[in-house]
Amino acid sequence: MKNVLEDGLPNPQRLGAILTLALGITVPVLDSSLANVALPTIARDFNASAASSIWIVNAYQLAITVSLLSLASLGEIFGYKRVYQIGLLVFSFTSLGCAMSDSLLSLTVARILQGFGAAAILSVNMAMIKIIYPKKLLARGIATGAIIVSVSASAGPTVAGIILSIASWPWLFAINLPIGIIALCMGFKYLPENPLKNPGRRFDFISSLLNALTFGLFISAISGYAQGVNHHLILAEVVSLIIIGGFYIRRELSRPLPLLPLDLLRIPIFSLSLCTSMCSFAAYTLAFVSLPFFLQNSLRLDAxxxxxxxxxxxLATMLMAPFSGRLVGRYHSGVLGGIGLLIFSSGxxxxxxxxxxxxHLNIVWRMLLCGAGFGLFQSPNNHTIVSSAPSNRSGGASGLLGTARVLGQTVGAALVALxxxxxxxxxxxxxxxxxxTLAVSAAIISITRVMQKPALANI
Known part of the structure; x- marks a missing residue:
């Protein structure tokens, strides 16, 4: 029998597996999109300021960021499927906690717990795609993943608008439960078990703690500065970040299979692609979190x-993603990404x-321009990240890809508050x-990848 990790799944199991992933990825992506649109409504219900309500987004992103690499490591040790399924279970039921919240504080706490479930799903998502599709169809699989994310995001604003027009905002979170349960049941039947390439590897609890502290302090310092927290506290966080982060990096450099995949960051095209992803998602979040306040508070539009x-x-991202996926391999991802990001920045x-x-039409064509540019960039960039990592480091690559995306989103949300x-x-x-400005910076970084030789790890 052929190795699943090398040759992917045969149809119809492949179709069932990708449908399972589609439902599984939908819940955290849809939830983030729903929350962004609902922020002004939630802020009014809790008598909170626009800046403080950003914590509803930040708490979710913070939980994902501090745990994503640790959960990716658990995926490499115990199997991607197991981590994915547990993530679905946690996310589905903590969504009820969000729906039942009666204050900004309780909703923020529930969002933190929900974020841990989302992190488990996102940490192994790309690694799952890599074992579902054979190598020759990997670009198609990654484009499919981008389409799934885009469809989920495109459904978010519409679903939020429909629900908020007929019901209260808690229903935005309650809809995650049935979707998550369906995906969980399908996962038992269709998702494959991946052969473990590092038998005997143990989970590094110390590195996991240092990872959480490093990323947590980084995000807390940025968010605290954005929210106007006491400067002495922020200074203490920065000093702690330098000490703990320095010790964490030094520890990881000495380990053969580090939690923070510094071995992958030594691949120039991999690290440049990650940097491009982080900048682009920071720009994406800056726009997507701030626009609802402008549309509802300044233009007086309803939810x-x-x-x-x-x-x-x-929607434009969704339509552009398959076209972008077909261009992978024909043109350099640095060029495709650079063009896409320049279009994105112009929008x-x-x-x-x-x-x-x-x-309304004046707003829509600008939105379409942003979405088309972002869609042109995303698939080639994700393909470069995944394909440039060795097969036995798929979990680490998937974790870093997710971390870069969520870190960019978290920084973007904090910058909105600032x-x-x-x-x-x-x-x-x-x-x-x-x-x-961030999108233009990402375009410049993307174009510099043209000068880099492709990684040989997976060729």
């Missing part, structure tokens, strides 16, 4: 109209320069201008 208008962005700057009372605090009446404008 339903906001959701429908914002659907144009991820962001166009949104920042919206007239005071724009027509822009809202610094520019009380023009927070969305400042957020969009900063997002456009």
């Amino acid at each position: 339903g109209s906001t959701g429908l208008l914002m659907t144009a962005w991820p 962001l700057f166009a949104l920042a320069l919206l007239p005071p009372d724009p027509a 822009m809202f605090n610094l520019f009380l009446t023009h927070g969305t404008y400042a957020s969009l201008m900063l997002a456009g």
